[in-house]
Amino acid sequence: MRYFVAVAEELHFGRAAQRLAIAQPPLSRAVQKLERRLGVVLLHRGARAITLTEAGAVLLREARTALDAVEAAERRTRRAAADQPGVVLATKAGASSGLLSKLLHAYAAEPGAAAVEVVLCGPGQPENLLRDGRADVALLHRPYDTTAGFDTEDLHTERQVVVLPAGHPLADRAHVPLAEVADLANLPLPRWPGRDGSYPDGPGPQVRDHTQLFQLIALGLACAVVPESLRTQLRNDHAVVPVPDAPTVTTVIAWPPHSRSKAVADLVHTATRL
Amino acid sequence: MRYFVAVAEELHFGRAAQRLAIAQPPLSRAVQKLERRLGVVLLHRGARAITLTEAGAVLLREARTALDAVEAAERRTRRAAADQPGVVLATKAGASSGLLSKLLHAYAAEPGAAAVEVVLCGPGQPENLLRDGRADVALLHRPYDTTAGFDTEDLHTERQVVVLPAGHPLADRAHVPLAEVADLANLPLPRWPGRDGSYPDGPGPQVRDHTQLFQLIALGLACAVVPESLRTQLRNDHAVVPVPDAPTVTTVIAWPPHSRSKAVADLVHTATRL
DNA sequence: GGCGGCGATACCGCACGGGTATTGGTGGTG
DNA sequence: CACCACCAATACCCGTGCGGTATCGCCGCC
Numbered sequence: 353m354r355y356f357v358a359v360a361e362e363l364h365f366g367r368a369a370q371r372l373a374i375a376q377p378p379l380s381r382a383v384q385k386l387e388r389r390l391g392v393v394l395l396h397r398g399a400r401a402i403t404l405t406e407a408g409a410v411l412l413r414e415a416r417t418a419l420d421a422v423e424a425a426e427r428r429t430r431r432a433a434a435d436q437p438g439v440v441l442a443t444k445a446g447a448s449s450g451l452l453s454k455l456l457h458a459y460a461a462e463p464g465a466a467a468v469e470v471v472l473c474g475p476g477q478p479e480n481l482l483r484d485g486r487a488d489v490a491l492l493h494r495p496y497d498t499t500a501g502f503d504t505e506d507l508h509t510e511r512q513v514v515v516l517p518a519g520h521p522l523a524d525r526a527h528v529p530l531a532e533v534a535d536l537a538n539l540p541l542p543r544w545p546g547r548d549g550s551y552p553d554g555p556g557p558q559v560r561d562h563t564q565l566f567q568l569i570a571l572g573l574a575c576a577v578v579p580e581s582l583r584t585q586l587r588n589d590h591a592v593v594p595v596p597d598a599p600t601v602t603t604v605i606a607w608p609p610h611s612r613s614k615a616v617a618d619l620v621h622t623a624t625r626l
Numbered sequence: 627m628r629y630f631v632a633v634a635e636e637l638h639f640g641r642a643a644q645r646l647a648i649a650q651p652p653l654s655r656a657v658q659k660l661e662r663r664l665g666v667v668l669l670h671r672g673a674r675a676i677t678l679t680e681a682g683a684v685l686l687r688e689a690r691t692a693l694d695a696v697e698a699a700e701r702r703t704r705r706a707a708a709d710q711p712g713v714v715l716a717t718k719a720g721a722s723s724g725l726l727s728k729l730l731h732a733y734a735a736e737p738g739a740a741a742v743e744v745v746l747c748g749p750g751q752p753e754n755l756l757r758d759g760r761a762d763v764a765l766l767h768r769p770y771d772t773t774a775g776f777d778t779e780d781l782h783t784e785r786q787v788v789v790l791p792a793g794h795p796l797a798d799r800a801h802v803p804l805a806e807v808a809d810l811a812n813l814p815l816p817r818w819p820g821r822d823g824s825y826p827d828g829p830g831p832q833v834r835d836h837t838q839l840f841q842l843i844a845l846g847l848a849c850a851v852v853p854e855s856l857r858t859q860l861r862n863d864h865a866v867v868p869v870p871d872a873p874t875v876t877t878v879i880a881w882p883p884h885s886r887s888k889a890v891a892d893l894v895h896t897a898t899r900l
Numbered sequence: 901g902g903c904g905g906c907g908a909t910a911c912c913g914c915a916c917g918g919g920t921a922t923t924g925g926t927g928g929t930g
Numbered sequence: 931c932a933c934c935a936c937c938a939a940t941a942c943c944c945g946t947g948c949g950g951t952a953t954c955g956c957c958g959c960c
Contacts, residue, residue, distance in 0.1 A: 353696070365938060378918050380939060390700060392707040397938070399926045407707035413884055414699035414759075421695040422627070425688035426664060433666040433681035485688075500777060501883035609775035610687055639907060652949050654908060671907070673957045 353415045355382045356394065360412040363402045417483070417501070424485030424608070431485075438467040439615045442487035445472035446562040446585060448603050451508060451626070452491060459622045466615040474560055476547050482608060489616050493579070494602045502606040505624050512598040513580045516591045517572040523591035530577070530598050539575040542568065566590065627689045629656045630668065634686040637676045691757070691775075698759030698882070705759075712741040713889045716761035719746035720836040720859060722877050725782060725900070726765060733896045740889040748834055750821050756882060763881045763890050767853070769873055776880040779898050786872035787854045790865045791846040797865035804851070804872050813849040816842065840864065 358368040359379065369376040387394050394408035404412065431437060443452060452470070459465055471487060479497055481487035491507075492499055514533050516523050522532075534541065540556035542565055551558045557574055559565045562585065568574040570589040579601040583592050605623045607616050632642040633653065643650040661668050668682035678686065705711060717726060726744070733739055745761060753771060755761035765781075766773055788807050790797050796806075808815065814830035816839055825832045831848055833839045836859065842848040844863040853875040857866050879897045881890050 353699070366936090374917090375919055376937085377920085377939075377941095382917080384939090390703055390707075392703055394703075399938095400936085402938090405707070407703050410706040411699060411703040413886065414695075414702050417884060418692065418695035418699045421688075421692035425627070425685060425692045428688050429664055429666055429668075429681050429685040432684040433664075433679070501775065503774060610691060612687065640905090648948095649950060650907075651909080651951085656948085658908085674906085676907090 353386070353411075354419060355379055356386055357412060357415050357419065359383055359395070359402070360404055360408060363404075365402075420480075420483040420485075424483065427485035428488075436467060437613075437615070438469055439489060439613070439619060440469045440471055440481075440487045441489050441491070441619070442471045442473060442478040442481040443491035444475055444478060444493070446582070447493060447579075448491055448508075448581065450581060450584065451603060454626055455619075455623050458626060459619055462618055462622060464614075465618065468619070475544050480547070482606060488611070488613065489605060489607045489619055492604050492606050494604060495599055496601065499604060499606055501609070503609050503611075504604040504606045505620055506602055506604050507623055507626065508603045509600050510579050510581055510603075511600055512577050512595050513583065513592045514575055514577050514595050515566070515569050515582075515586065516575050516593065517569055518589045518591050520575075520591055522593060525593050527594045527596050530595055533575065533577060533595060536575060539572070542574050542576055627660070627685075628693060629653055630660055631686060631689050631693065633657055633669070633676070634678055634682060637678075639676070694754075694758045698757065701759035702762075710741060711889070712743055713763060713887070713893060714743045714745055714755075714761045715763050715765070715893070716745045716747060716752040716755040717765035718749055718752060718767070720856070721767060721853075722765055722782075722855065724855060724858065725877060728900055729893075729897050732900060733893050736892055736896060738888075739892070742893070749818050754821070756880060762885070762887065763879060763893055766878050766880050768876045768878060770875065773878060773880055775883070777883050777885075778878040778880045779894055780876055780878050781897055781900065782877045783874050784853050784855055784877075785874055786851050786869050787857065787866045788849055788851050788869050789840070789843050789856075789860065790849050790867065791843055792863045792865050794849075794865055796867060799867050801868045801870050804869055807849065807851060807869060810849060813846070816848050816850055 355368070355372060358372050359365060362368040362371065365376050365379055365383075369379040372379065383394070390411075392407045392411075393405050394411060396403045396405055431440075456468060456470070459468065471481065473481065476497070478487065478490040478492060479499075479502075482490045482502060490502075492502075492504070514522075514528055516539070520539075522528055522536075540554070542556045542559040543551045543554050544559060545551055557568055559568065559574075562578075562582065565574070565576055566586065569576060570587070577595055577598050580592075580594070586592065605620055607620065611617075629642070629646060632646050633639060636642040636645065639650050639653055643653045646653065657668070664685075666681045666685075667679050668685060670677045670679055705714075730742060730744070733742065745755065747755065750771070752761065752764040752766060753773075753776075756764045756776060764776075766776075766778070788796075788802055790813070794813075796802055796810075814828070816830045816833040817825050817828050818833060819825055831842055833842065833848075836852075836856065839848070839850055840860065843850060844861070851869055851872050854866075854868070860866065879894055881894065885891075
C-alpha cells in the first residue's frame with residue numbers, strides 16, 4: 353500500500369521508486385500484485401502518462417488513512433512505554449497564543465497533571481501529527497482546518513479582520529465587506545500550502561507562516577483576512593479593519609477518537625472550563 | 627500486528643496460533659520481533675498466564691483501528707470498482723424502522739439516487755461494519771452506540787419508556803423513575819453482548835435482538851428501557867410506561883470521515899431534510 | 901519426583917521481495 | 931520516415947524471511 357500511494361502521488365513509477373529507495377521493476381510488480389489481489393485496476397497506464405482510475409482514487413484516500421493509523425499505532429505504543437509518557441499538544445505557530453498559554457497554566461495547576469510538550473507547526477500540519485500519532489491533542493481552527501475523524505470540543509469563536517499596510521486607503525473604514533477585500537488588485541491574498549506541501553496557482557505570494565505573512569503585508573505586497581485575536585502580534589506598520597461578513601473562526605481542541613489517556617481527558621476538560 | 631492482536635485477545639499463544647491457522651513457534655517469534663522493532667515489552671509472560679503490559683494495551687486498541695482501516699481500504703476499493711457501486715447502509719435490526727423507511731423512500735425519489743443496500747445487524751455491529759468498510763453509512767443511537775471516529779448528523783431525539791409484561795402492577799402508572807425500574811427484582815434488565823460478542827456478568831437474561839427481548843418480556847422474565855418509537859413493534863401482551871428521567875436517545879446518521887462519495891452525501895442530506 | 905502444559909529455541913525449506921539487464925511500445929524530432 | 935528518448939513491463943538471479951517440525955526449558959501440580 354505504501355508503494356501504491358507513492359506511485360499514485362507521483363504518477364510516475366520511476367520517481368516513486370526513487371522516493372521509496374527501491375528499483376523500478378519491483379515497484380511495478382508490487383502494484384500489479386496489489387491489483388491482482390484486489391481484482392481491481394488502479395491505474396490507467398497511458399503511453400506517456402499515468403492516471404488514477406476511480407477505484408485508484410478511493411484506494412489512495414483510504415490507504416493514506418490506513419497507513420497513518422499503523423504509524424500512529426507504533427508511535428503511541430512506543431510513547432506509552434517511555435519512562436515519562438507526557439502529552440504532545442500540536443498547534444499552528446502563532447495561532448491562539450493567548451488561549452494556549454492560559455490552557456497550559458490552568459492544566460499545570462491541576463493535581464496529577466502530566467508534562468505537556470507543545471509542538472508548533474505550519475498550517476495543515478497539526479491534523480497530520482494527530483493522525484499519525486506524533487501528537488495526542490491539538491488546537492485547530494474551523495473552518496481553516498479539517499476536523500474530520502477527530503473528536504472535538506469548541507473553545508472559542510471570534511470574528512475575522514483584514515490586515516492591511518498602515519496608511520492604506522481602507523484603513524480608516526469602520527468595516528469592509530469580504531468581496532471588497534478579495535478585489536484589491538495590488539494587495540492580493542496570499543497562497544498557503546496544501547496538505548501535500550504544494551501551493552495552488554494564483555497571483556498572491558506564497559507564505560508558510562504568520563511571520564512571513566505580516567512582513568509581506570507591512571511591505572505593501574499582500575493583505576490577509578485573519579481571526580481578530582492575531583492583532584496582538586501586529587506592529588505599528590499594520591492596520592486592521594473588521595470584516596463582518598467573513599466566516600467566524602472557532603478554535604477547537606481535538607483528539608483522536610478512542611483516546612483513553614487520562615492526561616488528554618484532563619487537558620480537554622481544563623480547556624472547556626477556561 | 628494481526629498476530630499480536632490475536633495473542634492479546636486470547637492471552638494464550640497456542641489458541642491464538644490456532645485461530646490464525648499457523649503453528650505456535652512462528653507466532654512466538656513474530657511477537658518477539660514486533661517487540662524488538664518497537665523496543666517495547668508488550669506482554670508479561672507469567673509462568674501460567676499471559677498479561678498485557680500498559681504499552682500492550684495501547685497497541686491492542688491502536689492496532690485494532692489500524693487493521694480495520696486497512697480492511698476498509700481494501701473493501702471500499704473493491705466496491706468502488708464494482709459495476710454498480712451502490713451504498714450499504716447498516717443499522718440495528720428493529721431500530722428506527724419508521725425513520726429508515728421514510729429515508730429510503732425519500733432518497734429513492736432523489737434524482738441520481740444510487741441503489742441502497744440495507745444491512746440489518748445486531749447491537750454494536752453497525753459501528754464495526756462502518757469501521758472496516760463493509761458499510762458506507764449507518765444509523766446509530768446515542769448514547770447506546772459509540773459514534774467516536776465518525777462524522778454524524780442528528781436526525782431525531784426521543785424519550786425512553788419501560789416495556790413490561792401486560793398486567794404488571796406498574797403498568798397503570800403515568801410514569802416510572804429509572805431507579806424503580808432497575809430495582810424490579812423479578813424482572814431484571816437483560817444483558818446485551820459487548821463489542822467482542824461476550825456477555826457481561828449479571829442476573830438478567832442474555833439477549834441478542836429485540837425479538838428475543840420482547841418475547842422474554844411477554845413471558846414475564848425481564849423488562850427493558852427502550853426508545854418510545856419501538857412501541858410500534860409491541861403486541862397486546864406488553865405494557866408501556868414512560869421513564870422521564872432515563873437519558874433521551876438520539877438517532878444519528880453516521881459515515882466515515884473523508885467520505886467523498888456523492889451517494890453518501892446525498893443520503894445524509896436527504897436524512898437531515900426529513 | 902514425575903508429569904503435563906506452554907512458550908522459547910533450533911533447524912530446515914520454500915516462496916517472495918528486491919536487484920540488474922533487457923525488451924517493447926509510443927510519442928517526439930531532425 | 932526513421933531514429934531516438936522515455937518509461938513501464940518482463941526475464942532471470944539471489945538472499946532474506948516466514949512458516950513448518952522437532953525439541954528444549956521452565957514452572958505448577960498431583
